[in-house]
Amino acid sequence: MGRMYAIGEMSRITGLSVKALRLYQEKGLLEPSRVDPSSGYRYYTERDIPLAHTLRALRDLRLSLEEIRGVLAELSQGASLAEQLARVRARLAEEAASAQRSVLALDTLLRHQAQAEEYLRAPPPLLEHWLPPVRVAVHRARGRYSDASEVFPRLLATCGPHVAGAPFCLLHEAEYREDDADLSWCVPLAPGATPEGVHVEELPEVQTAVIVHSGPPESVGPSWARLFAHLHAKERTPSIPLRETYLRVATKDGASWLTELALPWVGSGLRNRT
Amino acid sequence: MGRMYAIGEMSRITGLSVKALRLYQEKGLLEPSRVDPSSGYRYYTERDIPLAHTLRALRDLRLSLEEIRGVLAELSQGASLAEQLARVRARLAEEAASAQRSVLALDTLLRHQAQAEEYLRAPPPLLEHWLPPVRVAVHRARGRYSDASEVFPRLLATCGPHVAGAPFCLLHEAEYREDDADLSWCVPLAPGATPEGVHVEELPEVQTAVIVHSGPPESVGPSWARLFAHLHAKERTPSIPLRETYLRVATKDGASWLTELALPWVGSGLRNRT
DNA sequence: TGGCGGTCTCCCCCTGGGGGAGAGTCAAGC
């Protein structure tokens, strides 16, 4: 019988913490070679070291203690590890994929945030461009703009993870109405996503004049007026539906709202996407 | 003031469990619009729904509640989210990478296991081939083979995550010695890995006769004899060091040990790797 | 024999809730 190691020394040898060693004993994964009955001191020998090292290696591979128990059981019987390890592999692969998906989603979010910051620092001038076609979950109703805080949450809750962009609102009449506007509440969907319990529609592309409005949504009036004046000056005919996209919503600081206003038009323009 | 939702209805609307809603209130993340002072019933309104939805979206992105708290605080002030989200992104990216590394390591392990199974089902015949050069952590000492259970764990513990293959043992004398053999205990290292506190050496490639021995390591004698007899029959001169690679170690079931025996030789062979 | 460092057990803490007990509440039907 060789040298005996107390728990602290064993910890240094194996890289497992003292707490972990005690836990693994309690879980029946790694029993000390001897436990002094009077003092309760745990003593390990060289024979315990390979098992401890295996344990550490598996733990560092992110196996749960339960999975480790299974692997060790099969290992000590010389049985096949393939099935156990394949299960673990599947779990870890899913974990990695999930984290990776989150990273990608966060990147998208960060890009949108960065663009919003950019818009706040230097609001883009009035521009003309084609809005691309987009698949949306849509809820059409008569009502007022301030219903947004009621409608969008429902829509977002229904679409869940299929949401692929900032929500927007279509105004089907050009005249401003306080409380009986004909509105479509829209949420862009990821390609291929098919949420249930909601009407899905494909919006065609459309040529528009666009401006980004900075400030709370009650104050968009003058910005709309600029768009109408612009088209009028170019002898183009405004069309419907108007689109208000809520790029950034602030709850307390009124200054950092961002709304993209897009006014479609018909008339002299030949389609030209440059 | 619009409709009020009790906690169960709110749960259905937002997709957050009742338990979660209560927890988020306790953590100060989502306060119900009204709590009945006499009954303690929580009542939510439409105004609470967007926040709840944001909360759920962030949680589904794997943010911790603490991270969510930070994001919501900045969100409600319209402040920049970039820093917070970048931190979260870094954490998640590391998490994904770590899980991915584990998956790759498990794949390697599974391949080795599969090969070991293969060897157990159909032991490969005696083969001649070149062992490739390999970088190893090495500990040379006089002793006995059964010291393996003492020496390898130390070596593995020292090299930690740099280990890149099955450990093996070099025998620097061709004669069998019970308890005073001149041995090198070796652990292959990953390319570029530089573990501390251990001697690292590059072993040259060498031409060998190889056989895989199935059974406990005490029983390798006859297999070594086969290798020597094979070389003798071909009029080749056995050389040193002999290499015993421990492909698979079983603790209880003596039948599933696997040891690769490699005997280098010099003589008539021209180098030919075909 | 004293001292110092190591070790023991026991308890609470973290995350993000799940499960359930026992008691109180709301709304609808009769």
Next chain:
DNA sequence: GCTTGACTCTCCCCCAGGGGGAGACCGCCA
């Protein structure tokens, strides 16, 4: 108005994988 069934309340224990620390022993060296 009363009953009933569905909700909801608070409170407590549970999961993994340990970390931190309190108070009490233990082992070894001078």
